[in-house]
Amino acid sequence: MMTRGNEFSPKTRDENIERLEREEFDILVIGGGITGAGIARDAAMRGFKVALVEKGDFASGTSSKSSRLIHGGIRYLENLELGLVFQACTERRRLRRMAPHLVRPLPFLFTIYRSGRLSPRKISLVLWLYDALSLFRNVQRHRMLAPERALEMEPMLRKEGLLAAGRYYDCSADDARLTLLTILSAHRYGAVAINHASVIGLLKAKGRVCGAQVHDHIADREFEARAHVVVNATGPWVDEIRHLDNPQAAPRLRPTKGIHIIVPRERLLTKEAIALTSPRDGRLMFVIPWGRFSIVGTTDTDYNGDPDQACALKGDVAYVLEALDAVFPAAQIAEGDIISTFAGVRPLVREEGVAAFKVSRRHQIMVSPSGLISIAGGKLTTYRAMAEELVDEVTGLLARECGTCPRRDCVTDKVPLLEGDMGAALAELKLAEGEGLVDEETMAHLARAYGPDCPRLLELIRQDRSWGGRIAEGLPYIKAEIPYAVRCEMALTLCDFMVRRTRLIYEEANQGLNQAKEVAGIMASYLGWGPEEIERQLALYRKEVALTRTYRQ
Numbered sequence: 001m002m003t004r005g006n007e008f009s010p011k012t013r014d015e016n017i018e019r020l021e022r023e024e025f026d027i028l029v030i031g032g033g034i035t036g037a038g039i040a041r042d043a044a045m046r047g048f049k050v051a052l053v054e055k056g057d058f059a060s061g062t063s064s065k066s067s068r069l070i071h072g073g074i075r076y077l078e079n080l081e082l083g084l085v086f087q088a089c090t091e092r093r094r095l096r097r098m099a100p101h102l103v104r105p106l107p108f109l110f111t112i113y114r115s116g117r118l119s120p121r122k123i124s125l126v127l128w129l130y131d132a133l134s135l136f137r138n139v140q141r142h143r144m145l146a147p148e149r150a151l152e153m154e155p156m157l158r159k160e161g162l163l164a165a166g167r168y169y170d171c172s173a174d175d176a177r178l179t180l181l182t183i184l185s186a187h188r189y190g191a192v193a194i195n196h197a198s199v200i201g202l203l204k205a206k207g208r209v210c211g212a213q214v215h216d217h218i219a220d221r222e223f224e225a226r227a228h229v230v231v232n233a234t235g236p237w238v239d240e241i242r243h244l245d246n247p248q249a250a251p252r253l254r255p256t257k258g259i260h261i262i263v264p265r266e267r268l269l270t271k272e273a274i275a276l277t278s279p280r281d282g283r284l285m286f287v288i289p290w291g292r293f294s295i296v297g298t299t300d301t302d303y304n305g306d307p308d309q310a311c312a313l314k315g316d317v318a319y320v321l322e323a324l325d326a327v328f329p330a331a332q333i334a335e336g337d338i339i340s341t342f343a344g345v346r347p348l349v350r351e352e353g354v355a356a357f358k359v360s361r362r363h364q365i366m367v368s369p370s371g372l373i374s375i376a377g378g379k380l381t382t383y384r385a386m387a388e389e390l391v392d393e394v395t396g397l398l399a400r401e402c403g404t405c406p407r408r409d410c411v412t413d414k415v416p417l418l419e420g421d422m423g424a425a426l427a428e429l430k431l432a433e434g435e436g437l438v439d440e441e442t443m444a445h446l447a448r449a450y451g452p453d454c455p456r457l458l459e460l461i462r463q464d465r466s467w468g469g470r471i472a473e474g475l476p477y478i479k480a481e482i483p484y485a486v487r488c489e490m491a492l493t494l495c496d497f498m499v500r501r502t503r504l505i506y507e508e509a510n511q512g513l514n515q516a517k518e519v520a521g522i523m524a525s526y527l528g529w530g531p532e533e534i535e536r537q538l539a540l541y542r543k544e545v546a547l548t549r550t551y552r553q
Ligand SMILES: Cc1cc2nc3c(=O)[nH]c(=O)nc-3n(C[C@H](O)[C@H](O)[C@H](O)COP(=O)(O)OP(=O)(O)OC[C@H]3O[C@@H](n4cnc5c(N)ncnc54)[C@H](O)[C@@H]3O)c2cc1C
Pocket: 030, 031, 032, 033, 034, 035, 036, 053, 054, 055, 056, 057, 058, 059, 060, 061, 062, 063, 064, 065, 066, 067, 068, 069, 070, 071, 197, 198, 199, 200, 233, 234, 235, 236, 237, 241, 256, 257, 258, 259, 298, 299, 343, 344, 345, 346, 347, 377, 378, 379, 380, 381, 382
């Protein structure tokens, strides 16, 4: 298979726009979240000529605001969604193989209290079923623990009423980086992808959708992109694009909002992830250890606003704090402990008459009379399987309508997302640590974020040691990541870097506001920003930070 080089820069973007304007594609994917990224990668690997257009940054929608779990979805067993859980467990195994540096096993302790609605017997059965649906090939089989043993492992848990705990495994991964990695892989296989460009209209010929009108937000200009098949993978915006096709189209989504809070790990010290149930409605929630932080969530409420403006409100945060207090009363986590919050919108397939949290996570592919193919629902975990199913559908359509056939079948689960020698990368990191170029924490961060590609960052530090300096005290991010993000990851705005290439906005004590100016200054030298543009970028970043602080109002 032909693969392209590693550059994925503003120059790549300019070249891609030129190609989008000039050439006709087999498939145009709208949306650069995990779903669109997966579709572009799959189609490019099969040999189709693919383009992808993303209105914001890659993963700027729901795909950077999930619980960051690559999981079978233990919760869905209660609704007896065995097929979905089996598929997710299978995909979890595949993703571990495809991106081992990013998708890491995470042990969970499922706490069972007398006041809760789940008995140890029921949880034991559920965890056995979870193992069975993983074909007993998960990291380890589950174990039920007596309360004393659970408290030994997690001393901060409430002792009173603890009946037992179940220990099982899922995985976690940085969702924004998983999406970016998938986009980069699609790019290497020939997909033409751009960010910061919105589809604002659909082109039609003889009643069939044959492309899109695109607004490039960087150059502030419009152009047309043509393709035999247009795929709408816009997550919570799916109905919006369907309306561009047919203004009378009935809505097919039931969007629901989920929020998380981030607190310092030392305030909520757990060794492992904790599964707990909300005392208010019995919903399953998680405390997920994330480096020096704990991510706690989530909620599940109907949401009909602008997905870009979804945020944690006071009531959402109170719900999460109440659940924490019930299980970790000694920690006394309060609003003042929260560093930041984030909120995402699930693009669930419409179901009436059930509570938001009971709506199925199954995906659905819809083909409109004019040939627009839309995909809704699904999970971060199942994106590869969703893409395979959708590209199979597109393959049939292209064969029937244009006589175009793929060069090969789907191989997305057989090829790593990032090819390269992880062993050699780790050896280079160790060497760099020995030379005093990076410290141990940064080394671990680079390995996890960049995998086999981290020697490319070390190269920068070898040229100029100052690139090895940290961006913010107490966090492992280094300055070399700034030029790398611009040149190799198409970071075009300050928010792209602070929110998704790194997670400074969520992790830094003042949410990166003190570092933003320096980062913007460095980005400016690569992106040609003048003082006015730097100010504009800083203002946009402050707005993004303010959104994460809405709950304080
Ligand atoms: C709170 C929460 C927790 C979750 N936790 C997990 C979890 O732990 N594990 C898991 O497996 N799943 C989880 N999920 C589900 C998972 O995050 C989503 O299913 C997935 O991210 C959806 O991806 P997507 O690509 O379909 O949508 P998105 O990521 O929203 O991508 C759609 C993209 O389309 C772009 N777009 C929209 N309109 C246009 C346009 N006109 N032109 C161009 N581009 C456009 C948007 O900017 C956006 O980037 C969670 C979801 C939520 C909300």
